[in-house]
Structure formats: structure tokens, C-alpha cells
Amino acid sequence: MHTGTTLDLFQSYRQEINSYDETIGPDGRVKPHWQTLFASLERLGIKELEVRNQEIINRLRENGVTYNIYDSSDGLNRPWQLDPIPFLIERKEWDHISKGLKQRALVLDLMLKDIYGPQKLVKDDILPPELVFDNTGFCRPCFDIKIPSQNQLILYAADMARGPDGRMWLVDNRTQVPSGAGYTLENRRIMSKLLPELTEGMFVNRLSPFFNHFSQTVAGFANRGKDNPNIVYLTPGSNNETYFEHAYLASYLGYTLAQGDDLLVRNGYVWLKSIDGLERVDVIVRRVDDDWCDPLELREDSRLGVPGLLHVIRSGNVTVLNPPGASVLENSAFLAFMNITCRYFLGEELIMPSIATWWCGQPKECNFVLANLHRLIIKKANRKQKFRSMYGRLLTNEQLGDLRNAILQNPHEYVAQEEVSLSTTPSLIDGKIEPRLASLRAFLVSDGNDYQVMQGGLTRSSAEKDRYIISNQYGGISKDTWIVSDTMPEVKSKIVVPKSLPVIHHTSLPSRTAENLFWVGRYSERTMALTKFLTIVINALNENVAFRGSYKSEYIDILLQSITHLTFTYPGFTDEKNEEIRENPYVEIIELIRNAQKAGSVAAHLGSFLMAVISVSDKWNNDTRRIINLIENSQKKVVNADIQNPNGFQKVLDKLHIRLFTFYGIISESMPRDNGYYLLEAGKLVERVLSRISIIRSFFSFKNDENIESELIEALLTNQHLLVHYRQIYKTSFNLEATLDMVLLDNKLPYSLVYQLDMLSDCLSQLPKNAQSDRLNQAEKAVLEASAKIKLADISKLTACQPSTLFRENLDGLLSEVTDLISSVTLSLTHLYFMHTVIQNVLLEGTDNNDIHEV
Numbered sequence: 001m002h003t004g005t006t007l008d009l010f011q012s013y014r015q016e017i018n019s020y021d022e023t024i025g026p027d028g029r030v031k032p033h034w035q036t037l038f039a040s041l042e043r044l045g046i047k048e049l050e051v052r053n054q055e056i057i058n059r060l061r062e063n064g065v066t067y068n069i070y071d072s073s074d075g076l077n078r079p080w081q082l083d084p085i086p087f088l089i090e091r092k093e094w095d096h097i098s099k100g101l102k103q104r105a106l107v108l109d110l111m112l113k114d115i116y117g118p119q120k121l122v123k124d125d126i127l128p129p130e131l132v133f134d135n136t137g138f139c140r141p142c143f144d145i146k147i148p149s150q151n152q153l154i155l156y157a158a159d160m161a162r163g164p165d166g167r168m169w170l171v172d173n174r175t176q177v178p179s180g181a182g183y184t185l186e187n188r189r190i191m192s193k194l195l196p197e198l199t200e201g202m203f204v205n206r207l208s209p210f211f212n213h214f215s216q217t218v219a220g221f222a223n224r225g226k227d228n229p230n231i232v233y234l235t236p237g238s239n240n241e242t243y244f245e246h247a248y249l250a251s252y253l254g255y256t257l258a259q260g261d262d263l264l265v266r267n268g269y270v271w272l273k274s275i276d277g278l279e280r281v282d283v284i285v286r287r288v289d290d291d292w293c294d295p296l297e298l299r300e301d302s303r304l305g306v307p308g309l310l311h312v313i314r315s316g317n318v319t320v321l322n323p324p325g326a327s328v329l330e331n332s333a334f335l336a337f338m339n340i341t342c343r344y345f346l347g348e349e350l351i352m353p354s355i356a357t358w359w360c361g362q363p364k365e366c367n368f369v370l371a372n373l374h375r376l377i378i379k380k381a382n383r384k385q386k387f388r389s390m391y392g393r394l395l396t397n398e399q400l401g402d403l404r405n406a407i408l409q410n411p412h413e414y415v416a417q418e419e420v421s422l423s424t425t426p427s428l429i430d431g432k433i434e435p436r437l438a439s440l441r442a443f444l445v446s447d448g449n450d451y452q453v454m455q456g457g458l459t460r461s462s463a464e465k466d467r468y469i470i471s472n473q474y475g476g477i478s479k480d481t482w483i484v485s486d487t488m489p490e491v492k493s494k495i496v497v498p499k500s501l502p503v504i505h506h507t508s509l510p511s512r513t514a515e516n517l518f519w520v521g522r523y524s525e526r527t528m529a530l531t532k533f534l535t536i537v538i539n540a541l542n543e544n545v546a547f548r549g550s551y552k553s554e555y556i557d558i559l560l561q562s563i564t565h566l567t568f569t570y571p572g573f574t575d576e577k578n579e580e581i582r583e584n585p586y587v588e589i590i591e592l593i594r595n596a597q598k599a600g601s602v603a604a605h606l607g608s609f610l611m612a613v614i615s616v617s618d619k620w621n622n623d624t625r626r627i628i629n630l631i632e633n634s635q636k637k638v639v640n641a642d643i644q645n646p647n648g649f650q651k652v653l654d655k656l657h658i659r660l661f662t663f664y665g666i667i668s669e670s671m672p673r674d675n676g677y678y679l680l681e682a683g684k685l686v687e688r689v690l691s692r693i694s695i696i697r698s699f700f701s702f703k704n705d706e707n708i709e710s711e712l713i714e715a716l717l718t719n720q721h722l723l724v725h726y727r728q729i730y731k732t733s734f735n736l737e738a739t740l741d742m743v744l745l746d747n748k749l750p751y752s753l754v755y756q757l758d759m760l761s762d763c764l765s766q767l768p769k770n771a772q773s774d775r776l777n778q779a780e781k782a783v784l785e786a787s788a789k790i791k792l793a794d795i796s797k798l799t800a801c802q803p804s805t806l807f808r809e810n811l812d813g814l815l816s817e818v819t820d821l822i823s824s825v826t827l828s829l830t831h832l833y834f835m836h837t838v839i840q841n842v843l844l845e846g847t848d849n850n851d852i853h854e855v
Contacts, residue, residue, distance in 0.1 A: 623666050
């Protein structure tokens, strides 16, 4: 490693240190790897570091990296925070830490098997029975839940912090659904791209071996006889605080992201409800807490789990990682008994110590806690009991008295821990490098027999000086964790590549995901159609003010009424008695732009689009996520548009329109032509057909003055992106027959009605068919009928009108019939693919339970 002369940047930092710091060794000297890092920071410069930090912030936002906090002003869109200065641990020290973590995981695994097995720990007075049977994590229905593995605790995470003796101390265990590995990987990817200079002079261990081991472990639990095992990543949904990580890891590892409603139990197996029918599930990597996994045997009000899941696990027909019931180990009081438990099982002392912990359910320990409340940290033993840790030294005498009474009333519910002086680490705070308290979460995975430790982890530092509040819920900032040395690390694990890989023609598409993709297409096009048309109307209003003509007011009235027909925001501009809205149309237009509570507005459509997009986050690549982030920025500008400046909110609409077009372009160029793509395209085309028909009917169902009709034709061609093309061909004044021929029948124009219907028909033809018939389904029949009606139309008859009423009956009747047919497509697709009201691809008769399969 490089160890240069004393650095000004480090000297400035050292003056801020007032406790044990990661950069200083036991001998009082700066640790070599930290000195190397500060040398790199010195060369980079603090100003450039700030620039890179802003790039990190932008990249996290562009990539859609979020940590959802329910009661935060940022809500479900709070960006993930990453400090540009990594957390360093020397490799030799990490090897020792890894031994301690493996030992800890092994002890916890033995505890898990004993608690849901012979319960010798209780019988031999190693654990008090209250800590097991009154434990909110102890699930009695899970007593006979086992997975086919020597180790039952497959995934494990440990929270650690360095104590005053210079050793890492274990602070907490995460055993049921450990989170953070995905954020760790994203942190590393961003740091490697935006701050590669910081690795100069040292070697950093890679994270990929851990994820390779993870992937091989999960695949190993799948049905050995299947070439393509079906692995599901079970998430509570897009409102969960770590949903980004669920979608991120599912995409990275190639698993199907699913929610509880996407799965069902039938004939002793778990099945995924996909648009191809029911697909048997082999392995579930769950991110749903124990209580919510199975409403039949656990929490009956759960909508997040799968009814009957525990029965299938018992039968050995599905493997769930970690198995339900593992949350019993997260009881904080267990930390007080880890030493004796380790000696009981392994006959050895713990390699890594736990923070001193006292369970108040024991009289001696309770008396000690009550006598020392002012210098201890008080927690609830059971994590599921909502209770924020209380620091005794921060409490008033009155608060200490209240806490003492609460402990005396229910002593077994409380745990006290020593408040030790934990180490600090360099962090970039407001343009200056300052020390902040930090904690590290390490991750382990078992292949069934042994544990592998990730060569890194998720470090979190406190946003406030001298306050140990590192939880992301309360503003903690993450750090990339580097295991460093001055030699190239040896990669001990190797990727196991099968001798032959089967050719896989498709991946599972859950019905819920399919429906969301369909509505991504519909809401994006609905927003596009409205923003485009509003821009045309605003331009017309501006021209009408400057160049008012005798027929302009009638033309404007038709445009305004068309908005109401397009958005279904009746009565709106169709209310002839409302003189106020007619005299000042901008009041209603502004509502239709920025009022997110008004159904049919741009803001409402955009909000629905983004909700659908977030629900299928695992389907988007980085480029798509970046444009989605820009669309989110446009949403904020739409809601906060300057109501005093029509040109201002017109620019907002223009930018939003361009970004949605870019979204289409990226999807078209990068998304695989699979079922998800065709459903998204189908949704877009359904909406495009309906919105274009709405405008044509509003404009031309009744014949108008020649000047007005000419203006309407120009507006229609502009809305259809055909104005330039029309002028190039006809080079004359506008003609309705020529216009309708172009917008209805020209199959070479992407925005013509016949072209869109043909494309919609093609998309629907690509979707799964009923195994027992290759005939057209109801959706395909509706589109075919609509297309035939348009293609057989006589344009001259469509433009004809009744002399008395000026009503173009043929035109309006044709477009009304097409509207009804295309509107029925959504209901048909829902029955076919989203709700499974039509049974597909599964033979329910003449099959044995073990032979149910897709055909």
C-alpha cells in the first residue's frame, strides 16, 4: 500500500476526532489502508469529492434507488443515501471477523432447530422458557417446518460495531428476512463507476462470489429433476420500505418477483398464477415476515402471504428461505445467553462478543438494570413490539421514573444494553470530512452445510455527530464497505457451470405483473394523448387572443368540449350554462393539468402511470429507470406548475411529452419481445385508438362552417403527427375526405387507426393461447371486427351529413362501434390473463397430483 507523508486533509479530520476512530490503530498511528485512502482523497480534492458526491446522488435518483419511509415527507420516493467515503477493514481482520460470524450463524442455526425440535435449551435451563414461548417470533405452527438441508438458517445478517477495545462487537441478529444485500451491491456498482480513483494503492475484495454462492445455493434447493427450476422472490409489494431491493435482486438473480396474491396452493404444491397458466414453484426466497406468510395457520388477516404455504413446506413440495419461524431468533434478550448457548452446543467461547445485555425477566439482572437506568439503553425484548430504544442518559428524572415503573410491571418484556463508546468513521458532511458513529451489517449464506461470508457489507453512519442513530428509518447514511489489502485476493469459490444448459424460450410472467404492464401502456398513452391535445388547445387559445377572428370562438368551443370528452371530466366545458368557465377556460385547464385528485387530469394519469411502473420495477433496465426518474421530476413540475403563466405550464407539458416519448423509445429498443412487452404495447394501442377516436368524433360528428372545419382538420393532423405529411402530399387547402382517408385508412402511417388496429391485433396474437384451441379469443375477435369495419368504410359516406341536423351519422356510428369493440378488449384480457376466470394451459382432469403440468 501507498503510505505517503502526513496529509493536510487527514490532519484536518483528526482534529475532529473525540472518540475511538476507525482510522487510528491501537498504537495511535493512522492505519496504512486509511492513509492510502486519504492520499487518494487529497489528490482528488474536497471540491471534486463534492462534485462526485452530487453525481452519486443523481445516479441513485436516476436508478430509482429508494428506501421507503411511511411517515416521511418524501414518502415512498425517498432516495437512498450513500456517503462517497467508504468504510475500510483490513483483510486479515476480516478473516477473523468472518470466523466469528460463521460461529455465530452455526449457534443460531442450532438454536433454531432446537426451539422447533427437542427444546433441550429450555429443558436444560440454558434458555428461560419465557424467552421461547412468550416470544412474539415463536410460531407454534412452524414446529414441524423443515427444509431439506443440514442448516435451517440459510440466510443470516449480523449488525456489528467496533467497541472501545478495538474489537467488533455484535449488536443485533437478522434471521427471518435479512435486508440490505441488494443495497450493498448497488453501492459498490455506483462507487466503482464514480469514484474508481479511491482504490488506487490497494486491492478491494469483490462482492460477486457471495452472490454467485447465493444463486447456486438457492438453485440447489430446487427440484433436482427440473432443468429450469421456478424460483420466486416473494415481496410484500411496492409499498414495502425495501421494495427497491426486492425488485433489484429479483432482476439481478433472474428470479420471478411475485406477491402473495400471485401464488396459490393446489394439490399439495405452490403454483404461480402466470399468463401462461399455473406454473409450479420450486423455491421461494421470501421477504415477507413470518406472521404474514400463511393466513390459514399464522396471521389470519394477512393479504401478503399464501394460504396453505406451511402445509406445502411440511410436505417437502416447496422450499422457503428462510423457513417461517426464524424470527424467534431476533429476540434481543437472546444476546444475554449467547455465550452459554455457544458452550452448550460447541463447547467453546464466542469468538465475537455481543454487547453486554441484561434481560429484565431475571431478578438479579432486573435489579442491576433498575439501579443503572441512567447509563443503559433500554429496548423491548421482542422486536415486533413497537418501541424505540431509549437512552437512559438522555431521559429526565420523571422519564426515568416512568420507565422504571414500566419495567417493574412487565420485566420480561425489557432488555437493557450497555451504551459503549463505539468507533467513528470519516464521512462527508456539508462539504467537510467529519467523524460519525457507524455500524456494519454483514451477510452470510449457507449451502446447507457451511456458511460463506460476503466480502463486504452494508455500513451505515449516523447523520448527527455523537449520536448512534444509524437506521435508515431515522436518516442513517449508507457506505460502501471495502475489505482491503496490499495483495490481490484469492477467489476461493468458483462458479459451477452445468455441462449443458437448456434453451429457455420464456420466463414466468405473474398475472399481477402482466396487468400492471398493460396499465403502464394505457396510463402512459393516456398521459401522452392529454398532454399533446392540451398543448394544441393552449396554442389555439393564445392565437385567439392575439388574432381573434369571427369564427375563432366557435372553433375554440369545440376544442374545449373535446377536452372534456377526452378526459370524461363532465360537465366541464360541455356545460353551456357555465359562463365563467367559457370566459376563462384556463381555470379548468389548470385543474386538468395539476390537480392530482381530479380523475382525468394529467397529474392523476401520471400518478397512476408511476404507481404501475414502480409495481414492475424488476422489468426495467438502468436506462429505463433513468427516464422514469425524469418523468417523476416532471410530475412534481406538473403539480407545481405556475398558474399565472400559460407559456410556463405549456413548457412543462412539452417536456413531459418528450420524456414519455423517450420512455417509449427505450422500451421499443431494449425490452425483450416477450409476453410483458406485448401486453404493454397492447395497453398503449388500446388507449391510443380510444383517445384518437374521441377527438375525431368530437371534431367531425357534426358538420361545421368551412373555416371552422379547416381549423379542426389542422388540429387533428397536428395531434396525429401528420400535418407535415399531409401538406407534402396534397399541397392544397384542407379537405375532410382526404384527412379521414389518411387518419383512418392509410396502413403506412403509425398514427392511423387501421395501422394501430393491425398492430394491436399482432400484439394479441403473440400472447398465450388456450392449449385446447388455436382459435381467436374474444379480444382478438373484437380487434379484427373493428379493423374490418374501418377497412370496409366508404369515406364519402362517412363525410355525408343529414341536412337538417348536420349530423354525420355514418361517421359517428362507425367510430362508436369501434370504441365499444376496443373497450371490450381490456375486459377480455382481464378474464384471460389477469384474473384467471378463463382456465388455461392446466389439465385439471385425468392427472395424478404429482403429474400436474403445463401443456
